[in-house]
Amino acid sequence: MSIDAPVLPWRADNQFELLVDGVQFMPRLLAALQQAQRHIDVCLYLAEDGLCASALFDALCQQAQRGVRVRVQLDALGSRALGNTWRQRLAAAGVVLRWFNPLSWRRGLNIFQRDHRKLILIDGQAGFVGGMGATDEFWTPEPWPLQWHEVMVYMTGPVLADWQALFDNHWDNKPSLSWRTLRRAHHPWWPQSAQGLGRVAFAGCERQGDILWSLLQRLKLAQRQVCLATPYFLPTWSVRRQLIKAAKRGVQVRLLLTSSYTDHPPVRYAGQRYYRRLLKAGVEIYEYQPRFLHLKAVLVDDWVSIGSCNFDYWGLFFNLDANLESQDPSLVQAVADMLANDCQLSLSVSYQQWQQRPRSVRLKQWLWSLPDRLLVNLLDRRQ
Known part of the structure; x- marks a missing residue:
């Protein structure tokens, strides 16, 4: 049976590592952030004051003060519990912080459109994607048996270029990365399993x-x-x-x-x-x-x-x-x-x-x- 072409193409020669629960992915993420030299891009839905957010945002502030370009996009609904102290500290450190779809009754039904992505990109050399948030339900420095069961995937390789394009597209508010447009491009399908084979799949607020x-x-x-x-x-x-x-x-x-x-x-x-x-x-x-x-x-x-x-x-x-x-x-x-x-x-x-x-x-x-x-x-x- 044949299958239609995907939207973004399959990329070979990547490396993937499954990191199960915060006890695995948070230490790896914090260590990777410390190695950043040029730029860090973060997109999260959940963020609130706590030990997890402090560890993450401390690392981002330190890197921004070193001259690393740090961009953070948080969802205005999911991250509404993040206090003003951290908002001010991030800005003072030079972190560029944006809020997706600020809450306002003037937006009508568009208020339901949320940025639910969880993505961290570092220097075009490493990335993390999965379902984490910057809340203590996912990780704290001390073990907590009822922390939420979640995973992140650590990525290196050519597929990072597509992840970066996805982040930049929404950060710059450009309409170029359209699902329907890309579907018509007929990228070749790669039907066989292969080492390091992966691709980006996305959904947007335009019913893509x-x-x-x-x-x-x-x-x-x-x-x-x-x-x-x-x-x-x-x-x-x-x-x-x-x-x-x-x-x-x-x-x-x-x-x-x-x-x-x-x-x-x-x-x-x-x-x-x-x-x-x-x-x-x-x-x-x-x-x-x-x-x-x-x-x-x-x-x-x-x-x-x-x-x-x-x-x-x-x-x-x-x-x-x-x-x-x-x-x-x-x-x-x-x-x-x-x-x-x-x-x-x-x-x-x-x-x-x-x-x-x-x-x-x-x-x-x-x-x-x-x-x-x-x-x-x-x-x-x-x-």
Whole structure:
């Protein structure tokens, strides 16, 4: 079966390393920032006062004072808890700080457009992409057992040029990086797995659908396994349909979702309204038990997608999001091992158990599914 051309091209000869949880990625990130010589670019959704933000912003201020060009873009909604002290310190150190889509009633419905990307680029030589935020839920200097489960990927190689272009495009507010324009460019598809193979997938506030399009193409081609991990399971109809079709043709399809450890219980209950049909079709559902599962990752056979996109309606229609897609065997294996271990630490939900759930749970699911149904109907009409 053939597959259409992707938006941004595949790049070979990269190096990728999966860093699981803040205990791994924050020390690596802070060490890499200390090595910067020319420029640092940071894009984050979540930032608030705390030990994590202090460690990160201290490093950025030090580098800016050394003459390194430091640019930081924070989302005005997600980072609204960052206090004035840090805002002033960053400015005084020479860090160029911008706020995406400042909160104002004059913006109307555009207020829902958010920059959800998590990206750090250093000198064009190293980069980090994933789902972290500069909050203590992700990392503190002292171990904290209930820190959120999250990953970042450390990257070097030619794919960094595309990540830099993506950052510069939004920083400069240029319309050149358009999904529809790039789709028409017909970049060549690289169908075989290879060492260091990766590409940038992105979604924008203009309903640019690179991440969704790529995911759907892969689900259609799935032959052996699918594992989708997301903290907010509100998938589009097209994603649910492909998951069910894959399970019915014999592919092992696993969903790794949150348990009662979640920062948005209503979203969890709303997403559970899809459980019955998925379980009946043979999809396996696991609810991660140790702590809040915040990572966003998809494994389909020998392909992975890791980044900031939750694969939900909100992210796919409103947010600026960015994922790394890769067919690098070592990265694919690392992701597969992580997801397999996470499933072992999860509660498996069976169809029989789900049919016997308490009435109180059914009521919560029904109540919180009402706004979700309204949103789904409105967005489906816009497609």
